[in-house]
Amino acid sequence: QLQLQESGPGLVRPSETLSLTCTVSGASISDVQSFWGWIRQTPGKGLEWIGTIHYTGLTNYNPSLESRVTISVDLSKNQFSLKLISVTAADTAVYFCARQEGAYKEGYPAVLFSFVYWGQGTLVPVSS
Amino acid sequence: EIVLTQSPGTLSLSPGERATLSCRASQNVTVDYVAWYQHIRGQAPRLLIYGASNRATGIPDRFSGSGSGTDFTLTINRLEPEDFAVFYCQQYGDSPLTFGGGTKVEI
Numbered sequence: 485q486l487q488l489q490e491s492g493p494g495l496v497r498p499s500e501t502l503s504l505t506c507t508v509s510g511a512s513i514s515d516v517q518s519f520w521g522w523i524r525q526t527p528g529k530g531l532e533w534i535g536t537i538h539y540t541g542l543t544n545y546n547p548s549l550e551s552r553v554t555i556s557v558d559l560s561k562n563q564f565s566l567k568l569i570s571v572t573a574a575d576t577a578v579y580f581c582a583r584q585e586g587a588y589k590e591g592y593p594a595v596l597f598s599f600v601y602w603g604q605g606t607l608v609p610v611s612s
Numbered sequence: 613e614i615v616l617t618q619s620p621g622t623l624s625l626s627p628g629e630r631a632t633l634s635c636r637a638s639q640n641v642t643v644d645y646v647a648w649y650q651h652i653r654g655q656a657p658r659l660l661i662y663g664a665s666n667r668a669t670g671i672p673d674r675f676s677g678s679g680s681g682t683d684f685t686l687t688i689n690r691l692e693p694e695d696f697a698v699f700y701c702q703q704y705g706d707s708p709l710t711f712g713g714g715t716k717v718e719i
Contacts, residue, residue: 546708580657599649604656
């Protein structure tokens, strides 16, 4: 059974960097047709897709966050991570990681589908 | 980006009744790439429907999805106690991927 677990600090100060890790168990993060995504839930904007990564390092980001977001993958640990720089109170949210179906072909843009498995989410307050 | 509007915001029903949830897109969704999720607070969201009408693995047949273009519907026949939750639609036909604001189905 595939499971995803988010981990990271419980609080982030304004202007600092939010860093979260998602540990995947029950499946290999190197599966060719699997993609790994981050989604957040804020009181004001509901669910918002942040971005997605393939084990090859191919990434897709939401343009609204792209200038501040980096998603990376650690194959040796079967993990992927999120970094969001220059956070403000508006970045306070529950952050979810998820496995996403998709179609990958080298040299072509990825085609992303639905989020099949999700973690339980972790609340990250941004506050001084 | 494609904006998804879900209605109603809250649906008050009893176990055994039918729930009909609507998701309207601001423009046509490519290839009807719409998914529905169930979320109970504190738990991982669960994929119910993908491709507008395909049930995900392990989802009971009382859940069904329909629609195309800009109008999509999730129907839950004979509500069970464990079905009461918040439901979200999502489109993946265009980037950025977007979600609707959710419909809460309460007892």
